[in-house]
Amino acid sequence: MADITWSAFDKIINSFNISLDEEKLDKLVKYHKLLISERQRLNLYSLKDNERLIKYHFVDSVVVTKLLPENKIIADLGSGAGFPGIIIKIFRPDLKVYLIESKHKKAVFLEKVILELGLDDCIVLNKRFEEITNIKFDIVVSRLVAPLKKTLKWIMGLDTLKPDMLILYKKTKVIERELKESEKLIKKVGYQPKDVVKFRYEHIRLVRSLLILEKTEEIL
Template identity: 30%
Template structure:
């Protein structure tokens, strides 16, 4: 059995999340485990944990996203979470925003190989696209603390929508430290949610920041 293959427990969760696109998602994981490692997008130690810690951990967040939403993923890296969203939810319109050229090149190659049509890649810092990108939902994972994240994500919502930031145990502390910035950026409500409770042993912690009437 390959090191990055699905376990029995993970397969059940993956079927629940990806459905008929599971085989396509397995191809994505193959990319992560090979060229993704070779080109430095992930560390070799992550290979056995690609499904549980990364792909499924990210993809379950789509249960919090409305049907047909436009989504921007800031600091996409290896496509986590944005590319997993495109796989799990063909109805979503996904924009990956990533500043590093080598990561953008890899993402583009993977998207073409998988034949995904509901996703695009923009190379640059998110600040470059504040005028160009206008979405319903903005996401980020392992980019920065919420106090800094608010400044580089919330403007993409243009006054209405929500940030879904994938976080860990420090979520409550980050919210407290970011309150001043969040108010300045027009946040109406900030709460901590969990995603994937019905399919994952360890659900994903998400900080949701709502802006405007969304």
């Protein structure tokens, strides 16, 4: 099936009380064209995703913007082709966004997107997450990059620079299992589950769960 139109995208995100203006749309169109033109050369994503960039990846990336407080420093862990980090920056210019991507080719692509879209306060870090030792992020967002346990072990290495909040995209069916398996580790790293926010995408029959963990004062 073909991807949806921008008009349909606007209608879908409006159902989540997210608005699309001409400036945002212009950036999204440019970003979409860059993704299509560079996909094969840089292996940005699978060929089948060409037909669902807007209806899946763009929609899925934009919903998290509703959960982010104003004027914070955000890290997109494992940014890849820029989901959700680039979309976050387009819709929330008040945020400072770091795109963390260990693969050089993808990091170069992200730099190109930032330049061509004119995104201020959007920085690419071509490093592994555990190598970042000098930046304090307010919130780390990660979309389907790794199981909860693995993500927590990365966070553990940050020591005093641990973010105040983690927002992790999860498949709804694995949330309870991963939380149960990671219960002790969550406490050990110094976090507690705050919420699981679900977004229902009727147009593709998918329910997305965003797991929110917040930092506690006491670390066991």
